[in-house]
Structures are given as C-alpha cells and as structure tokens.
Amino acid sequence: MVATLPPERSRTRGRDFVGGARAMVPWMLGIGPYGLVIGVSAAHAHIPTAVGWFTGPAIFSGSAQVATIELLDAGAAPLIVIATALAINARLVIYSGAMATHWQDTPRWWRALAAYLLVDPTFAVGVDRYEGPGDRAAAHRHYLGGALALWVTWLVAIAVGATVGARLPAGLHLEFVIPLFLVGEVVTRLTSPAMLRAAFTAAAVAVVGYSAPLHLGPVAAIALGIAVGLLSKEAKR
Amino acid sequence: MSAWLVVAVVGVGTYLFRVSMVGLVGGHGSSARLERASRFVVPSAFAALAAGAITAAAAGPSGSVAPVGAVTVAALAVHRSGSARAAIVVGMPTLWILNALLPG
Numbered sequence: 001m002v003a004t005l006p007p008e009r010s011r012t013r014g015r016d017f018v019g020g021a022r023a024m025v026p027w028m029l030g031i032g033p034y035g036l037v038i039g040v041s042a043a044h045a046h047i048p049t050a051v052g053w054f055t056g057p058a059i060f061s062g063s064a065q066v067a068t069i070e071l072l073d074a075g076a077a078p079l080i081v082i083a084t085a086l087a088i089n090a091r092l093v094i095y096s097g098a099m100a101t102h103w104q105d106t107p108r109w110w111r112a113l114a115a116y117l118l119v120d121p122t123f124a125v126g127v128d129r130y131e132g133p134g135d136r137a138a139a140h141r142h143y144l145g146g147a148l149a150l151w152v153t154w155l156v157a158i159a160v161g162a163t164v165g166a167r168l169p170a171g172l173h174l175e176f177v178i179p180l181f182l183v184g185e186v187v188t189r190l191t192s193p194a195m196l197r198a199a200f201t202a203a204a205v206a207v208v209g210y211s212a213p214l215h216l217g218p219v220a221a222i223a224l225g226i227a228v229g230l231l232s233k234e235a236k237r
Numbered sequence: 238m239s240a241w242l243v244v245a246v247v248g249v250g251t252y253l254f255r256v257s258m259v260g261l262v263g264g265h266g267s268s269a270r271l272e273r274a275s276r277f278v279v280p281s282a283f284a285a286l287a288a289g290a291i292t293a294a295a296a297g298p299s300g301s302v303a304p305v306g307a308v309t310v311a312a313l314a315v316h317r318s319g320s321a322r323a324a325i326v327v328g329m330p331t332l333w334i335l336n337a338l339l340p341g
Contacts, residue, residue: 201281
C-alpha cells in the first residue's frame with residue numbers, strides 16, 4: 001500500500017518549491033549569460049570541451065570554474081589550479097556556517113544534497129526565506145526549489161555556450177543584475193549601526209583587495225566585515 | 238595529472254568547504270558565537286561580492302560612470318521604497334540610459 005499526501009498538503013509543498021524557483025529568477029537572468037560565457041571559453045580552451053562542461057556539476061561556482069578553465073588552458077601546474085580555485089571558494093565555508101544553524105534539524109542526506117547546491121545565489125535566496133516568517137520545513141523546500149532551478153539553468157547555459165557558441169547580447173549588460181540584486185539585499189538589511197559598519201568594511205576591503213593574489217580579496221572582505229560587526233557594542237549585548 | 242582529475246579534485250575540495258560547518262554543527266547544536274556571527278555574514282558577503290562586481294564593471298571598457306551611477310540610483314531607490322527589487326527595476330534602466338548617453 002502506497003502512502004499518499006492529502007491533496008492540499010501536496011499543493012502547499014509544491015508552492016514552496018515553485019516559490020523558491022521563482023525567487024531565483026533574478027539570479028538566473030544574471031548568471032545565464034555568465035554560464036554561456038563559461039561554455040564558450042571552455043569550447044575555445046586547450047582542454048576537452050567536456051572537461052569545461054564538467055566544471056559545472058563538479059565545482060558549481062562560476063568564478064572558480066572560470067579560473068580553473070583559464071589556468072588549465074594556460075598550462076598552469078595542477079597544484080596552482082587547485083589552490084587558486086579553492087582559494088576563490090573559501091567563502092563557502094562562511095556560507096556553510098551560516099546555513100548550519102538553519103539545517104540542523106534536517107537528515108544527513110538532505111544536508112549533503114543542500115550543501116552541494118550551496119553557492120552565492122542559493123545562499124542569498126535561502127537565507128532570505130529562512131529569515132522570513134513561516135515554518136522551517138517550508139523554507140527547506142523553498143531552498144531546494146531555488147537551488148535545483150539554478151543548477152539546471154547553470155548546466156544548460158554552459159552546455160549551450162560550449163556547443164552552440166552563443167553570443168551574449170553585450171549591450172544589455174545582463175550580468176549587472178547580480179550586483180544590483182546584492183545591493184538591494186544589503187541596503188534593506190542596514191537596520192543597525194553594526195550592520196552598516198560590517199557592510200561598509202566588507203565593501204571597502206573588497207574594492208581595495210580587488211587585485212589581491214589568488215582572488216583572496218572577497219574572503220578577506222567578508223571575514224573583516226563579520227569581525228567589525230561582532231566587535232561593535234550592540235553585537236556584544 | 239589530467240584535466241579531468243584536476244577538476245574533480247577542485248570539486249571535492251569545494252564540496253568539503255560546503256559541508257565543513259554543516260557537518261560540524263549538525264546534530265550538536267550551534268554555538269552562540271556562530272549564531273551571532275551569522276547575522277553579519279549576509280551584509281558582509283553581499284557587500285563584498287557587490288563591491289567586487291561593481292569594481293570589475295567600472296574597470297571595463299565602458300568606464301565607471303554608468304555602473305557606479307546605476308548602483309547609486311538603485312541604492313537610493315531601495316532606501317526610499319524599502320523594496321530590494323527596486324534595485325533591479327531602477328538600476329538596470331539607469332545603467333542602459335547612462336551607457337547610451339556616455340558611450341565608452
């Protein structure tokens with residue numbers, strides 16, 4: 001005998017899932033062209049095109065994928081490629097720490113899957129929902145809906161770029177949707193002097209460290225932003 | 238080491254980053270310090286990523302006026318409306334207009 005969910009409960013679960021995918025749309029608009037570019041660069045690099053596409057499911061992080069493909073194309077030593085890509089992705093440890101508090105009531109298999117899908121857009125959409133009203137289980141479905149929509153879009157975009165060599169509508173600058181989205185999310189969170197100091201410090205360090213070796217600028221910026229926020233009097237109370 | 242293996246190693250390392258804290262905290266409860274720090278992760282991470290992306294755009298062939306102008310207008314729109322979506326709704330047209338008026 002097969003257990004089935006009542007129709008209303010099943011519809012609610014579906015709505016949570018679709019809601020996550022809908023919340024991901026601004027990110028998908030921005031990263032779609034980025035994925036195409038990675039696909040095209042993979043097709044032109046001196047590595048098998050399939051390896052370029054494989055960076056998608058294996059790494060699932062645009063900046064690290066670009067660095068990996070470009071360094072392999074340039075003939076860099078494997079250790080340099082690995083160290084550079086992992087330095088870029090070091091920020092994921094911070095995201096992991098932030099999501100851990102939200103995911104502690106989930107089964108191990110769920111955390112293993114959710115963690116695999118953890119990257120800037122899924123972190124943004126996920127945290128936004130976890131910090132909002134509603135029960136935790138609905139927020140988990142929201143996260144997975146958005147994350148899986150992004151994952152499929154990302155892999156399809158890379159594949160299209162690699163096989164068709166699609167041309168970006170460069171004049172639209174759709175990639176700029178991402179920083180604008182981030183600015184919107186930051187501004188709405190500046191509700192205290194501590195948040196303001198944290199965000200300002202992170203932004204300033206990111207600009208100053210833009211050309212830092214091994215792409216360590218963002219990691220340093222995030223760490224210093226958090227440190228400045230924690231050191232403020234209101235955070236200690 | 239083949240290109241396939243390099244990508245696989247980067248993928249495994251990246252996955253270990255992703256599960257690092259989830260694995261540490263899961264089932265043991267989170268520390269108060271981690272919860273306090275997590276409040277500052279989003280504004281710090283988003284501000285850092287946005288600043289990096291804006292710096293990259295400003296260093297591009299179109300110059301810095303359009304991206305910096307679009308972000309400034311977008312931030313003001315969000316501040317006035319209280320809606321994060323206003324950043325994209327107002328920022329993208331501003332970027333297009335500034336790029337049209339100020340060709341690189």
